Amino acid sequence: MTLSGMALEHAILVSLSERSGTGYELARRFERSIGLFWSASHQQIYRVLKRMEEAGQVAVNVVAQDGRPDKKVYTVSAPGRAELRRWLAEPSPQAGVQELAVKLRGALFGDPAAAAAEMARHRDAHAERLELYRQIEKRDFPAPDRLRGRPLHQYLVLRGGIRMEEGQVEWLEEILAALHDDGKDAR
Amino acid sequence: MTLSGMALEHAILVSLSERSGTGYELARRFERSIGLFWSASHQQIYRVLKRMEEAGQVAVNVVAQDGRPDKKVYTVSAPGRAELRRWLAEPSPQAGVQELAVKLRGALFGDPAAAAAEMARHRDAHAERLELYRQIEKRDFPAPDRLRGRPLHQYLVLRGGIRMEEGQVEWLEEILAALHDDGKDAR
DNA sequence: TAGCTCATGTAACTAGTTACATGATTTG
DNA sequence: CAAATCATGTAACTAGTTACATGAGCTA
Structure with missing residues (x-):
């Protein structure tokens, strides 16, 4: 674990804190609201979500559906909330507009x-x-x-x-x- | 060869068009003038210069020095000039401030x-x-x-x-x- | 019936960062 | 004597992109 950078992780933690959702939904949210500045492909999001799940920052709830593949609904877990609070308080010296926007939208969770x-x-x-x-x-x-x-x-x-x-x-x-x-x- | 993106390549072509120089010098220039927005580590620059040399876009002139390692002075070659002119005229749909700054500084070479x-x-x-x-x-x-x-x-x-x-x-x-x-x- | 939405992913690649390594010369 | 400057690079890693794959349901 490097724990530096980690920008997309934190954007995901903020978005999932606002509302739980699937990787697919996250990809669409990033195209819209937060995505005024941010963009992330679904491939990238799936990969990062998997890593975050292994790290215990998010929990998955698999929802069976008929006619289409199972949904994996992700929720922020306690360690994820702690990590988000830590990052929100910590200075991000190189932060650009996007990162500040994520911190702003995360302000309520820290x-x-x-x-x-x-x-x-x-x-x-x-x-x-x-x-x-x-x-x-x-x-x-x-x-x-x-x-x-x-x-x-x-x-x-x-x-x-x-x-x-x-x-x-x-x-x-x-x-x-x-x-x-x-x-x-x-x- | 992908020929998409290629941002650093073009920044290097512009900088070397203004004045020939070594990889080390390029790294320093990127910290200053162009580097109002742009930044690139010397490691990255050396790697890209090598690739550009293999592609024939730049030519090297090795200058022996005493007391310190040989210098490799890079110059833009004819195919490099052509590629730069091509890129300058071509639309860059996703260009941010940095890329436009590079195109501005390259305007004289196209x-x-x-x-x-x-x-x-x-x-x-x-x-x-x-x-x-x-x-x-x-x-x-x-x-x-x-x-x-x-x-x-x-x-x-x-x-x-x-x-x-x-x-x-x-x-x-x-x-x-x-x-x-x-x-x-x-x- | 063609294309969009929902929903997941793998594989290959490109770009960029961080850490490490060498070694003489110049400046404070 | 320590630190910065000049000058090169390798190796390992992280982040992000592009292409490909599957397959049902819904809409024009």
Whole structure:
């Protein structure tokens, strides 16, 4: 067991925590709601579910059906819930949008304060990166209107980085404000 | 040969087109300029360079050094240039920011009009996706201020999707405007 | 009757990561 | 003297993709 990465495992734990289901159903869910960003083939999901079952994170309930193959309905078991709670509280330093989305949708199955702390960490990290990119922009491209050819292309790539970081920071600010209100309300 | 995907190969072709270099150097470049988004370990790069050499896309020039191992300086060969030009003109339907950044930086080594056409395709695709997300937002979350718990988290994930698509569309608009001016100037 | 949905999987392959190994030179 | 830089690689592993296979029921 490596216990690093494990992204799809955690996405599955979140989805099955929301509602038990078959591998087939999970594959379809990943195409839709969570799958705004995430995608996973049914082959991949079947393989991972098998591994998770062997590791005791999920339990299977085989349901016989007539006219079509037996269904294997998966449910998160106690060790799976514990693992999910652990992962939700732990920092994911390299997390992209997808992984944060999974953590958000998992927030109800862990500690809400830990979720907010994780979002704040990422907001800070992206704000720092944004600041760095803006400094590079100012230093290397003081007059962007006059750029042509290669330097123009380099500049445009940097602009992409800036825009992506801006989007990320704003999104995380929105999340933190909303989670804050949500917490106030629950108290 | 599969010829699908091949992302790292093309990033290497672009980087070596800008300037010949060793695998080690490529690994460092990927940490910096292009590597705003891209990253590749030296192990991976060495393996891919070997494959590309066998395929005739790059040529090696072994440079003896004293006190340290021989350098292998790689240069793009004619078939490599052809393959790069082919890929630059071809649509990459699933391309993310990184891949578009590579295509941008490669624009000088292919047909500029084809590069602009590819960017326009992506702008349209992202604009369409954005429109879809906005419709889902309006339909499923008409009063976002009152959301709590799970629906709130679902809403925030959707907001992330909207912000990312907005960023992408605006970036691609900026690219198209700049490429247009650049082309006008060259004529 | 052709194609989609439900429901499972195997096999082969491609891509990428992590750990390990070597060894001189330069910098703090 | 320790750590980083230059410069190469192998081996083992994890993750993900693509192609193939089966087969009933339902829909246009």
